[in-house]
Amino acid sequence: MSDARQYFQLPTPFAMKRGGSLHGAHVAYETWGTLSAERDNALLILTGLSPSAHAAANDIDPSPGWWEEMIGPGKAIDTSRWFVICVNSLGSDKGSTCPASIDPATGEPYRLTFPDLSLEDVAHASHAMVTSLGIDKLACLIGCSMGGMSALAYMLLHPGSVRTHISVDTAPQAQPFAIAIRSLQREAIRLDPHWNDGQYDNERYPDIGMSIARKLGVITYRSAMEWNGRFARIRLDPEQREDQPFGFEFQVESYLEGHAQRFVRTFDPNSYLYLSRASDWFDISEYGNGSVLEGLKRIHIEQALVIGVSTDILFPLEQQEQIAEGLEAAGANVQFVALDSPQGHDAFLVDIENYSRAIGGFLSRL
Structure with a gap:
């Protein structure tokens, strides 16, 4: 099996939000479909804590990806129409620079000398990779779980870089239960x-x-x-x-x-x-004078689909409602979908039928 991973070298030094910087760092990513001549059909997926960039099979690596049933020709995320990119979060050991990587300054693994990681750093690294492909504006940014938080940071920190957004089972900040x-x-x-x-x-x-x-x-x-x-x-x-x-x-x-x-x-x-601590640290209210709603109102996109599931105890439905309300208050046309899947937070990986209907329906109307 060949590796479909591609690597983007981050600018050096790559400054981190909470101090410190990385030298010679990179992020891993994979792609599906073809980028249009106008470069206007790109769709970026930001993942949860543990998945790699291998979201689906492709010509180079035919092994099934973590969202295999969602991505491909004729599927909800239709690769005959969209150029799909999935990036492995900075700090993850699935191909990107992380604490297990070699620190060029010492020749030893970073381990705990790796700078404090934030989801804003994940967002900045992902944005740098996207722009390196000549893409100024994503047609759609999809964020799942932790990746949904990274996606909010991406849109807030890089205004004008995203046209539409699909928020999947995520939150604008971690609640005490999730932190605990x-x-x-x-x-x-x-x-x-x-x-x-x-x-x-x-x-x-x-x-x-x-x-x-x-x-x-x-x-x-x-x-x-x-x-x-x-x-x-x-x-x-x-x-x-x-x-x-x-x-x-x-x-x-x-x-x-x-x-x-x-x-x-x-x-x-x-x-x-x-990565776990970065999820706890993320808080969109930092950008809204302590208000989640005001933080979300700084994100300006055209349309959004916000999906949550009633049985999710980690990212409860009211947090998805907050996101929908905030993006709508900022002027986006927002569709909110509350599913009753019994699978809880992981429903987006399991209840493919219902998630496909919502995501495929939204994308087909763009």
Whole structure:
């Protein structure tokens, strides 16, 4: 399998919002479709915390992407019409410069010497990559989960660079519940003795901390309704149970363990810590004198689709309503879609039928 990743070298030094700068940094991205001669059909996708830029299969890398059913010829995000770009967030270890990258000044991995990361930095890096392709104005900017926050920063910090926006299961600022969960995830990693203040390696690796962090995440990405429907109180067969005190007894415990094991070694723990904290720090009200609405009113675009799901406990529906209200107050023509998918926050990855209808419908009218 070939790698479809392309790399954009960020300007050096690349100044970070909270101080410090990166030298020789880059972001990874992938593309689908063809950029029009007028360069007016570009659609950028900003991702959640853990996905790579590989949102869908393409000629170079045919493996399924994380939004495979959404992107492609004739799909909701129709690549026969749109030139689709998906960028891997600065700070993520899926190809972009991150805490696991080599610091050119020392020849060693940055680890915790990586500058404090904000979602504004993610937005600036993404914007620099887009403009390097000769695209002055995106036809549409799509942000999912954490990427939706990065998208708000992108539009606010680069006025006039986006025509329309699709906001998917996100928020204008983290609420205390989301901060509390992410704080616990970070604590699980930091308290793993193998984390060792960020100085781990493959032999001594914070597997347990990452596993607990992932389990906490998976619990909040879905809804209680879905957990009840899928697992009820079904117990594991005796031979599947752990032969130790307080070992796994219920199917839901085993499910979470499987999820965690598949994730643990696929994401750099320090990168996870940096991106998680960047999500907590983001607050659009910083740009509106302490008011979310006033911050959102500084974003000027033509049209927006704001999608949320009633079962999302991490980014509750009222936060999507806030975004819709703010963009509308700023003069955009806004369509707000509230879905009742049982899958909670992760619905945009699972309930493809309903999300496709909303996103495909919006894009077809542009």
